[in-house]
Amino acid sequence: xxxxxxxxxxxxxxxxxxxxxxxxxxxxxxxxxxxxxxxxxxxxxxxxxxxxxxxxxxxxxxxxxxxxxxxxxxxxxxxxxxxxxxxxxxxxxxxxxxxxxxxxxxxxxxxxxxxxxxxxxxxxxxxxxxxxxxxxxxxxxxxxxxxxxxxxxxxxxxxxxxxxxxxxxxxxxxxxxxxxxxxxxxxxxxxxxxxxxxxxxxxxxxxxxxxxxxxxxxxxxxxxxxxxxxxxxxxxxxxxxxxxxxxxxxxxxxxxxxxxxxxxxxxxxxxxxxxxxxxxxxxxxxxxxxxxxxxxxxxxxxxxxxxxxxxxxxxxxxxxxxxxxxxxxxxxxxxxxxxxxxxxxxxxxxxxxxxxxxxxxxxxxxxxxxxxxxxxxxxxxxxxxxxxxxxxxxxxxxxxxxxx
Amino acid sequence: xxxxxxxxxxxxxxxxxxxxxxxxxxxxxxxxxxxxxxxxxxxxxxxxxxxxxxxxxxxxxxxxxxxxxxxxxxxxxxxxxxxxxxxxxxxxxxxxxxxxxxxxxxxxxxxxxxxxxxxxxxxxxxxxxxxxxxxxxxxxxxxxxxxxxxxxxxxxxxxxxxxxxxxxxxxxxxxxxxxxxxxxxxxxxxxxxxxxxxxxxxxxxxxxxxxxxxxxxxxxxxxxxxxxxxxxxxxxxxxxxxxxxxxxxxxxxxxxxxxxxxxxxxx
Amino acid sequence: xxxxxxxxxxxxxxxxxxxxxxxxxxxxxxxxxxxxxxxxxxxxxxxxxxxxxxxxxxxxxxxxxxxxxxxxxxxxxxxxxxxxxxxxxxxxxxxxxxxxxxxxxxxxxxxxxxxxxxxxxxxxxxxxxxxxxxxxxxxxxxxxxxxxxxxxxxxxxxxxxxxxxxxxxxxxxxxxxxxxxxxxxxxxxxxxxxxxxxxxxxxxxxxxxxxxxxxxxxxxxxxxxxxxxxxxxxxxxxxxxxxxxxxxxxxxxxxxxxxxxxxxxxxxxxx
Numbered sequence: 011x012x013x014x015x016x017x018x019x020x021x022x023x024x025x026x027x028x029x030x031x032x033x034x035x036x037x038x039x040x041x042x043x044x045x046x047x048x049x050x051x052x053x054x055x056x057x058x059x060x061x062x063x064x065x066x067x068x069x070x071x072x073x074x075x076x077x078x079x080x081x082x083x084x085x086x087x088x089x090x091x092x093x094x095x096x097x098x099x100x101x102x103x104x105x106x107x108x109x110x111x112x113x114x115x116x117x118x119x120x121x122x123x124x125x126x127x128x129x130x131x132x133x134x135x136x137x138x139x140x141x142x143x144x145x146x147x148x149x150x151x152x153x154x155x156x157x158x159x160x161x162x163x164x165x166x167x168x169x170x171x172x173x174x175x176x177x178x179x180x181x182x183x184x185x186x187x188x189x190x191x192x193x194x195x196x197x198x199x200x201x202x203x204x205x206x207x208x209x210x211x212x213x214x215x216x217x218x219x220x221x222x223x224x225x226x227x228x229x230x231x232x233x234x235x236x237x238x239x240x241x242x243x244x245x246x247x248x249x250x251x252x253x254x255x256x257x258x259x260x261x262x263x264x265x266x267x268x269x270x271x272x273x274x275x276x277x278x279x280x281x282x283x284x285x286x287x288x289x290x291x292x293x294x295x296x297x298x299x300x301x302x303x304x305x306x307x308x309x310x311x312x313x314x315x316x317x318x319x320x321x322x323x324x325x326x327x328x329x330x331x332x333x334x335x336x337x338x339x340x341x342x343x344x345x346x347x348x349x350x351x352x353x354x355x356x357x358x359x360x361x362x363x364x365x366x367x368x369x370x371x372x373x374x375x376x377x378x379x380x381x382x383x384x385x386x387x388x389x390x391x392x393x394x395x396x397x398x399x400x401x402x403x404x405x406x407x408x409x410x411x412x413x414x
Numbered sequence: 415x416x417x418x419x420x421x422x423x424x425x426x427x428x429x430x431x432x433x434x435x436x437x438x439x440x441x442x443x444x445x446x447x448x449x450x451x452x453x454x455x456x457x458x459x460x461x462x463x464x465x466x467x468x469x470x471x472x473x474x475x476x477x478x479x480x481x482x483x484x485x486x487x488x489x490x491x492x493x494x495x496x497x498x499x500x501x502x503x504x505x506x507x508x509x510x511x512x513x514x515x516x517x518x519x520x521x522x523x524x525x526x527x528x529x530x531x532x533x534x535x536x537x538x539x540x541x542x543x544x545x546x547x548x549x550x551x552x553x554x555x556x557x558x559x560x561x562x563x564x565x566x567x568x569x570x571x572x573x574x575x576x577x578x579x580x581x582x583x584x585x586x587x588x589x590x591x592x593x594x595x596x597x598x599x600x601x602x603x604x605x606x607x608x609x610x611x612x613x614x615x616x617x618x619x620x621x622x623x624x625x626x627x628x629x630x631x632x633x634x635x636x637x638x639x640x641x642x643x644x645x646x647x648x649x650x651x652x653x654x655x656x657x658x659x660x661x662x663x664x665x666x667x668x669x670x671x672x673x674x675x676x677x678x679x680x681x
Numbered sequence: 682x683x684x685x686x687x688x689x690x691x692x693x694x695x696x697x698x699x700x701x702x703x704x705x706x707x708x709x710x711x712x713x714x715x716x717x718x719x720x721x722x723x724x725x726x727x728x729x730x731x732x733x734x735x736x737x738x739x740x741x742x743x744x745x746x747x748x749x750x751x752x753x754x755x756x757x758x759x760x761x762x763x764x765x766x767x768x769x770x771x772x773x774x775x776x777x778x779x780x781x782x783x784x785x786x787x788x789x790x791x792x793x794x795x796x797x798x799x800x801x802x803x804x805x806x807x808x809x810x811x812x813x814x815x816x817x818x819x820x821x822x823x824x825x826x827x828x829x830x831x832x833x834x835x836x837x838x839x840x841x842x843x844x845x846x847x848x849x850x851x852x853x854x855x856x857x858x859x860x861x862x863x864x865x866x867x868x869x870x871x872x873x874x875x876x877x878x879x880x881x882x883x884x885x886x887x888x889x890x891x892x893x894x895x896x897x898x899x900x901x902x903x904x905x906x907x908x909x910x911x912x913x914x915x916x917x918x919x920x921x922x923x924x925x926x927x928x929x930x931x932x933x934x935x936x937x938x939x940x941x942x943x944x945x946x947x948x949x950x951x952x
Binding site: 422425426429430432433434435436437439440443451492493495496497498499500501502503507511514515517518520521522523524525526528529530531532533536548549551552555559584609613615616619620629630633634637641645646649652653656657660664667668671 | 684685686687688689690691692694695698699700701702703705706709750753754757758764767768769771772773775776777778779780781782783784786787788790791797825828829878882883885886888889893903906907910911917920921924927928931932935
Binding site for chain 1: 450451469470531534535538539540541545623624625627635638639640
């Protein structure tokens with residue numbers, strides 16, 4: 011008995027003081043990374059939430075820390091939740107980032123609005139690891155601004171204990187049977203894409219009529235939606251708080267690993283195939299150090315660590331080779347050609363379409379009951395009148411009081 | 415009568431249960447073995463150990479403390495001086511200044527945050543420590559002034575003038591006569607500024623930069639996915655520290671009171 | 682007098698960091714992206730009337746609930762022994778030291794479908810109740826977070842009401858209703874107005890509570906502003922216009938409130 015307690019205690023102590031084991035990363039050319047050592051340089055990285063291996067689990071790699079140890083460059087890491095949020099943060103100015111990881115259409119929009127710095131690919135030799143099918147993508151035709159980081163599809167994650175029948179159409183997100191059990195994207199482009207696909211449109215036309223119709227259908231859906239979320243979805247789906255939610259394939263893998271009741275399906279109407287890529291925004295003061303960081307992310311072992319942690323599909327051939335078979339053959343991460351045939355990639359829309367979408371999105375989010383739009387002006391006038399009345403009454407009263 | 419006492423005690427108990435329910439949940443989950451908040455699998459101290467290895471949390475805690483210390487000290491200096499000045503103004507100027515002071519208190523925080531963001535962008539200030547400290551000083555200033563002013567008003571004006579007549583320079587007179595009198599107000603103002611700065615989220619959210627995330631901003635980005643129990647552990651530690659401090663202060667007060675009472679009885 | 686000059690740094694500071702920024706909000710509200718004058722932003726705020734109305738409505742409900750809960754509590758606290766008063770006051774303030782995002786997050790854990798409250802009810806075979814992602818949850822979050830802001834000013838006004846005043850009224854034949862309506866209530870008005878201000882203003886402009894407890898579908902005016910500046914529908918000019926309307930609305934409300942008590946009650950009650 012005593013032995014057992016001692017063993018338990020020892021185990022506890024080990025757990026308490028276990029420092030994550032340092033898994034040395036092997037890089038191709040170590041001398042390349044020595045350039046800025048000891049200069050006290052730092053770079054600001056702005057990434058999606060939970061989108062890099064952070065070494066929290068035993069035996070995994072903390073990518074940022076490895077980079078810091080290797081190069082002596084400090085990484086200031088912060089996160090965003092959607093492309094639109096990233097765009098707003100950059101657009102409102104003031105914040106100075108050296109690395110950002112937007113998705114395809116946002117990269118296109120940023121290139122058009124001159125928000126990105128062209129990359130010097132001489133500083134990114136590891137770019138050769140990127141699979142040729144991801145080079146010169148449609149959003150960055152000359153491949154001047156971006157280096158692909160991950161890719162994936164959008165589909166429906168559902169809880170098999172709460173949904174009966176097959177999930178094969180976006181229609182199920184409009185199914186009144188699941189009222190209050192549906193989660194929906196909290197960003198405009200992804201939400202609109204689903205409505206557009208469901209209505210049989212392309213999500214790249216920017217046709218105002220089609221956008222309006224999609225907005226209508228999203229408004230229709232609103233009473234059925236439990237919540238509009240982004241990464242909150244992990245917690246909610248894993249805990250069985252909701253039955254259905256559209257989200258990214260890679261995240262579905264992570265969620266299914268935690269809760270085997272969950273499953274993932276790509277609807278037959280077709281879906282979005284996205285690429286998230288690493289870019290350097292205009293105004294970066296550490297471009298070369300940032301390129302070093304990009305190169306580091308393209309290293310096979312780093313790519314592998316990230317791919318295993320994030321669960322998204324990797325465009326990095328060298329990392330893919332290191333991947334274990336189970337993951338490589340996972341149909342969620344690497345779907346069949348047949349599924350991929352039926353996908354479209356987001357293109358950046360023109361300014362008018364973007365504006366209209368922003369406006370419609372605000373409308374969708376703010377509608378429920380119809381309230382008269384004169385309510386507020388009337389309320390304002392009432393306030394002023396009340397204020398005047400009180401003052402007048404008070405003055406009269408004072409006068410009356412002073413008469414006695 | 416007894417029945418009423420019972421009723422009122424139940425009432426007080428219920429409200430405090432309401433106030434402390436979520437805090438109990440927070441603390442309980444800092445001991446939860448599982449990372450998920452869906453299930454309570456077992457008791458562990460792991461998260462407390464892991465907390466000290468979590469660079470992101472520790473770094474933002476340090477940032478938060480630096481910003482709170484610097485901004486509360488600067489706000490106290492500027493605010494105390496301002497209160498002294500306002501106290502000696504005539505009625506019209508005083509009311510103008512007071513309206514200006516109330517403005518940031520009454521104005522919704524989000525509007526203050528947004529307006530400062532616009533200003534910093536316009537001034538081309540890089541978002542970071544500077545912008546955060548400026549913002550925190552700005553919203554703490556009114557609280558310092560409102561704490562110091564009543565103390566100044568209670569003071570006998572003539573003591574200061576007497577000190578001047580007796581040959582003190584204004585600065586010396588301030589140090590020797592006014593300052594000791596208003597010190598309690600200055601201290602409570604500084605504490606308030608410090609507390610508000612520690613806990614501020616809304617204004618920091620609009621003025622933060624990539625290098626200076628404060629704890630509330632970090633917590634916000636976590637709430638969008640999953641709050642790691644390490645944060646619960648940190649809050650539990652903060653809670654216990656504050657509780658201990660308050661208890662010690664209260665206890666000392668009580669002892670002092672008793673002493674005073676005893677000496678009064680002795681006389 | 683020379684001492685006036687001591688407030689000069691403060692005056693300059695507030696001018697630069699309060700007055701100028703607010704002026705910039707007003708300026709942004711009246712220009713378009715290209716910097717030309719336009720009324721479009723301000724006039725399009727009218728479209729978002731449902732959001733404004735919902736914010737005001739929910740904040741008003743929360744304020745009333747806070748007042749109803751806090752009033753008797755503050756009275757009871759103010760009639761306790763001095764030593765106990767201190768302890769209970771401390772207990773009221775203590776929760777404010779826990780980060781408010783975390784406290785709200787803890788409510789999520791409590792209110793969820795598989796949350797602690799529903800699991801508790803399930804023990805008796807009840808539920809599950811739909812609590813999270815409703816307007817009720819948003820109101821609850823507001824009440825919870827801002828209740829201390831109602832208790833503190835009410836308490837600090839009531840503690841000044843002398844017990845002898847109440848006894849005198851009783852001796853003069855007032856029943857407990859009259860003691861309340863003729864003595865306690867009128868004397869506590871400054872505390873009530875301060876409390877209402879301190880609960881209503883943050884409640885009406887909150888953007889976290891509605892997002893965390895309301896599911897993002899119950900958009901409030903604060904969310905709308907956030908959405909335009911750092912959110913998913915970037916349009917700072919519209920955001921500035923909404924901010925401007927919100928600010929004017931609140932300042933107006935407050936100036937009306939302040940006319941009910943012309944004393945410097947606010948300052949006294951705040952501290």
